Amino acid sequence: MQKLHSLKELQYFKEELLRSYDGKKKRILVCSTGCRARNALKIRDAFYTVIKQEHLTSEIEIIETGCQGLCAYAPVVTIEPHGIFYGKLTEKDVPDIIAKTMKTTEAVNHLCYSENKNTYPYLKEIPFFKPQKKIVLRNCGYINPTNPEDYVRRNGYLAIAKALSGMKPEDVINEVTKSGIRGRGGAGFPTGLKWKFANGYKNDTKYFICNGDEGDPGAFMDRAVLEGDPHSVIEGMLIGAYAIGATHGYIYVRAEYPIAVEYSTLAVKHAREMGLLGENILGTGFNFDITIKQGAGAFVCGEETALIASIEGRRGMPKPRPPFPAESGLWGKPTVINNVETLASIPQIILEGSAAYAQLGTQGSKGTKVFALAGKVTNTGLVEVPMGITLRQIIFDIGGGIPHGRAFKAVQMGGPSGGCLPAEHLDTPIDYESIKQAGAIMGSGGMIVLDEINCMVDIARYFMDFVQKESCGKCVPCRIGTKRMLEMVTRFTTGTAETGDIEKLQALAESVRDSSLCGLGQTAPNPVISTLRYFRNEYEAHLNDKFCPAGVCKELFNYAINPEKCTGCTVCAKNCPVKAITGEKKKAHTIDTAKCELCGICVEKCKFNAIAPVPKKQLNHIKK
């Protein structure tokens, strides 16, 4: 790596990169991080092989990128400069793409995104991408994350250069404050204010920490940013460190994300070689360096004081605030902890100005937010949208709605600290306040869509099981309260709940919320509180009728085939792993409940919606 000694050298370096970059050259952008789980590296190798065979090496370049967003179509590639997007590729599609798209400019239609029988070859026209506005993910999927030159060419490190070349730390803080950005880790605390506090405490040593301990099940945007554009996080940290006067920083990243660990470690090494980390950065006298710390598998370490304990080499247990880390954090020094997504937005705010950023979003929530769409939604993946857009737009317009023609039931937002919002809230505009008012939280941005065959009591039980396991055990309300709550919810899902249990559960949930020490315990009851608020009827069905209407809680239902809907297609019988379904071809089938293990495969496979859960006691009646 070339070492840059001054701000001018960085500018020259960028201009040189732009001069040598041929924008018209054909490039194949292959997602090589998230899509790896679906054989992306084999696709990449196939491209290399075919290009070599066809002697096109000098004409076509392959760029290994981070996440391109539309994970449901993995493995994906984008062809530049045409902007054609292909998904669900196999190795045998590669020669086709080379022959058609690379030699002519024609799209291979059957590899393109399609929706409602329309085919969309061009990325910018695909309904999934069209409404998005990319700030955090501006480089994700376009650049090679292991090549800092790609980042610099797209204005990388120009924001820290701008800050160092004429802005005082206070100016930087003002700019960030004016942008209105709030912490994207979940709590939504104004970032500028946090920096201002830390700046105000005089100390020779201050620390700047990037919180990449993305523990919420269902959230994967921090992983995507660290894998797809790690330098933007480093630059965000540099700007923050300059603003508060920190000389050392940590990126705390989950060990469960091996690619994120690898790429952020590599990015730090490159930045150091280029003189963008270390002493006397770009000749300005500013010193800052970063150490990568790997998490060791504890959800509670996403909480800032627990994260600090973990970096210090202790059990990751939170402590009461105040003092806040801005006053007394890592090793008792003033410390700022920002989330990955927040930090990736910072360079853009400094470079484009706070006004441009503040134009996006709503009164109280500015800018864009990345959401991880998953669960029962057609287009699972990462989406970045301006605040203020509605849940319906995200789930149905961008997400493509619920697959298999099923009905939307709820969307779970904010992970174990969040809640479930029903269909009546689909038109809620997304900002911190309105989501909270509705009973969920913005959280880190996980959005799990649930359909009619998901049981809300089971979802509540799932989250109680999660937080009960992850509670660090320091304070009693969280340690014992979540355990008791789990036991109570389990009584519902196993049919042993008694009259009055709903009220007891509600009361306990409120006590745990009000008396726990840290954010984990205070928000742990949210999944129960929100499902009790919107889906009380399901709790009542479990309690009074001993029936799970969604067909999830196995003690509380049997499957039965509706003879009026069954066409006798035999698909269910063929797929039943325990051979519990019998019947003649073209005649209604029946399920032997003694054999049936309630795995639900038949329900998934039945095209006629003929198999449904029924209460155990009613079974005989339906059979007749």
Added chain:
Amino acid sequence: MQPSAAPSAEAHNRPTDSQVKDAIKNFKTNNPSLVIPILQAVQEKFGYIPPDSLPIISHHANVSRNKIYGILTFYAQFSLIPKGKYLLKPCRGTACHVKGSKNVINHLKNILNIEDGQTTPNYKFSLETVACLGTCFLAPAMMINQNYYGNLDEKKAEEALKDCE
């Protein structure tokens, strides 16, 4: 697809003191904040934290043995018992849960005849459910050593095990 062998392949052969010392020699001594990275290095190298290594780590980092024990039992990453050659990590994250990961996990437990956190007697398989792999688009998903398996059902999970030879 052949899963790559985990470093824990010879896990049940207890490492010697000098092997442990060798694994941690690059860490600065007398720095208590390095306990977690040291434990991570030992876990990575041997597939578990051999109980006999605690005095060595304690001496190296200048942290008492009971504190180290407290730390390593706090974090899910560390294990005091050896793991199998193939570490199965089925995801029980939210997206996986709503798409039926429970059935997949139960099926794995049944065919391997072990519970979550246990290892088969021949040290071939360990089962360790994880809170979230961050690959929600693959739900229900599982990792076997460094490889991902997605869109699982009982049948596919069983087939994935057949890759492990």
